[in-house]
Amino acid sequence: MSIKLIVSYCFFLAALARPAGQSAAPQPDQSQGQIGYKSAAGADEKKTLLLKDFHPVSMLHAPAHNVDRAKYYVIDVHNHVNDAMRIDDHMAPRRVVEIMDNTNVKTVVILTGMWGDKLQQVIDEMVKPYPGRFIVFSQIDFSKIDDPNYSQEMVAQLDDTVARGARGLKQLKDLGLGVRDKSGKLIAIDDPRLDPIWEECGRLGIPVSIHSTDPEAFFRPVDNTNERYEELTEHPDWSFYGPEFPTKESLLAARDRMFAKHPHTTFVALHMANWPENLDYVSHLLDTLPNVMVEFGAREAELGRQPRRAREFFIKYQDRIMFGTDNGMDEAMYRNHFRWLETGDESFDYWGYPGQGRWEIYGMELPDSVLEKIYHKNAERIFGQFRGEALARGK
Numbered sequence: 001m002s003i004k005l006i007v008s009y010c011f012f013l014a015a016l017a018r019p020a021g022q023s024a025a026p027q028p029d030q031s032q033g034q035i036g037y038k039s040a041a042g043a044d045e046k047k048t049l050l051l052k053d054f055h056p057v058s059m060l061h062a063p064a065h066n067v068d069r070a071k072y073y074v075i076d077v078h079n080h081v082n083d084a085m086r087i088d089d090h091m092a093p094r095r096v097v098e099i100m101d102n103t104n105v106k107t108v109v110i111l112t113g114m115w116g117d118k119l120q121q122v123i124d125e126m127v128k129p130y131p132g133r134f135i136v137f138s139q140i141d142f143s144k145i146d147d148p149n150y151s152q153e154m155v156a157q158l159d160d161t162v163a164r165g166a167r168g169l170k171q172l173k174d175l176g177l178g179v180r181d182k183s184g185k186l187i188a189i190d191d192p193r194l195d196p197i198w199e200e201c202g203r204l205g206i207p208v209s210i211h212s213t214d215p216e217a218f219f220r221p222v223d224n225t226n227e228r229y230e231e232l233t234e235h236p237d238w239s240f241y242g243p244e245f246p247t248k249e250s251l252l253a254a255r256d257r258m259f260a261k262h263p264h265t266t267f268v269a270l271h272m273a274n275w276p277e278n279l280d281y282v283s284h285l286l287d288t289l290p291n292v293m294v295e296f297g298a299r300e301a302e303l304g305r306q307p308r309r310a311r312e313f314f315i316k317y318q319d320r321i322m323f324g325t326d327n328g329m330d331e332a333m334y335r336n337h338f339r340w341l342e343t344g345d346e347s348f349d350y351w352g353y354p355g356q357g358r359w360e361i362y363g364m365e366l367p368d369s370v371l372e373k374i375y376h377k378n379a380e381r382i383f384g385q386f387r388g389e390a391l392a393r394g395k
């Protein structure tokens with residue numbers, strides 16, 4: 001391109017970029033069928049398409065690399081398939097195993113196993129018939145919180161669950177946000193009545209996977225500035241905004257005090273410690289407390305929208321992150337996660353889009369050595385800490 005051509009091309013661009021009010025010559029009226037540069041009169045009033053009906057199709061020509069099977073076998077540490085609480089619809093166990101085989105998922109951790117007979121049902125249906133394919137966690141019974149010897153009762157219950165075959169303890173977000181004693185007071189995450197339970201998990205060498213708080217937007221007003229407006233409109237009970245709820249920060253502080261109080265227990269702070277919007281905070285948590293691990297169940301959207309920062313985080317904390325989904329059981333669901341972790345694909349839908357918010361995600365193209373740790377090595381190390389053999393032999 002000659003200098004002269006470049007100069008005239010630049011003039012053309014400058015004319016295009018000029019704000020409407022500053023045009024050098026009078027602009028033609030668009031209503032006369034000519035192409036103008038001003039917004040149409042009354043354009044704002046015409047923008048009445050409802051958000052729920054807006055389904056733009058991306059015109060981006062970007063390569064899509066579909067990953068049918070994970071590069072290394074996977075341990076999914078956050079699932080609820082065929083659990084004791086019936087969180088998801090029941091699936092034929094053989095179909096579950098087929099999905100796992102098709103995607104290179106070796107083992108699935110069923111977190112919500114409850115205790116007693118309900119736990120036993122999950123063990124009998126999922127764990128025993130498919131050796132090595134399923135791990136089940138138990139839970140604490142909060143209906144007994146007012147019992148005078150609650151701590152000892154729960155330690156005994158925990159021992160029973162381990163004897164039956166449970167290999168971890170799951171704590172739902174109701175601790176801190178919903179569980180109350182008979183006086184109506186919320187039970188704090190660092191309530192001392194729970195200390196003996198966390199200690200017992202450390203003694204047995206089983207991890208405690210704990211869900212505390214929720215996305216930051218759930219603690220903000222549900223209005224037109226809330227990035228999870230549609231999700232909170234669909235699930236108004238997921239909003240924890242208002243004076244009746246503790247703040248997100250105070251709940252996380254209580255959780256982290258509890259982690260620090262039990263250095264011999266391994267805690268898995270679920271959902272990326274439940275603050276993937278603030279990876280500086282998660283970094284600080286992992287730097288300060290070596291007994292804490294994280295996983296990314298249902299947080300692909302949050303991490304995928306900050307690919308550079310997340311990649312840096314995944315590489316720095318490659319020994320502390322485990323693969324978790326918390327998204328049902330589906331081949332396409334797993335493949336979407338593999339694409340995010342393994343490829344450098346740009347601007348694609350996270351699994352469940354637009355459920356958590358209207359943004360796209362970007363692949364992290366993680367190095368092989370990091371992928372292998374996140375897919376299974378870190379989880380194998382944590383489950384390898386099990387020291388409850390005597391209990392397991394007892395039953």
Ligand SMILES: [Zn+2]
Nearest residue numbers: 078080297326
């Ligand atoms: Zn979950």
